[in-house]
Amino acid sequence: GAVVSQHPSWVICKSGTSVKIECRSLDFQATTMFWYRQFPKQSLMLMATSNEGSKATYEQGVEKDKFLINHASLTLSTLTVTSAHPEDSSFYICSARVTGATNEKLFFGSGTQLSVL
């Protein structure tokens, strides 16, 4: 089946530093990728929709200058948490959709646990 690789799987950083999370579709092209945030025992909250070659679309309440998204190729999207603070600690998950397909061909990465000290 289709594989979405998310890296790193966990990261610990100091407050004020920036952290980059990568999301790669390994065996398919993905024009559209999605970034979610998930708190313990809670649902997935969509942060932004990333489209290759264009600016990401952020959900209401998500700071675009804090959560920088770059989708420079059809197989790679990155999320950079800038000037991270303890309240940014969370589980971040990406998903990638096969180009031209519906959400039936949407696949999730394994997530990144971010801990900001």
Added chain:
Amino acid sequence: QQQVKQSPQSLIVQKGGIPIINCAYENTAFDYFPWYQQFPGKGPALLIAIRPDVSEKKEGRFTISFNKSAKQFSLHIMDSQPGDSATYFCAASRQGGSEKLVFGKGTKLTVNP
């Protein structure tokens, strides 16, 4: 405003039991309804999905029942096993499943041996 309401929040069954998880939606424009399974520390994985032109869909031990008039859909797991213990999320999207997914709050299922 929560667009997809999921219940129960948690569920415990014995091995072989048939857990049922329910979801309700308000937006009649939704036309794609998937269920995802998530294990701790992992991303969700698609289990089964349904579109509103059918009332039931079965894949292996997993069945979705869909009631368009009531705007409800549910997941049934037949002959549940301890390995089915996970969190299950229902979701919905519009435009034939091409728009963003809206997730329910999740149900933590525990299947005891």
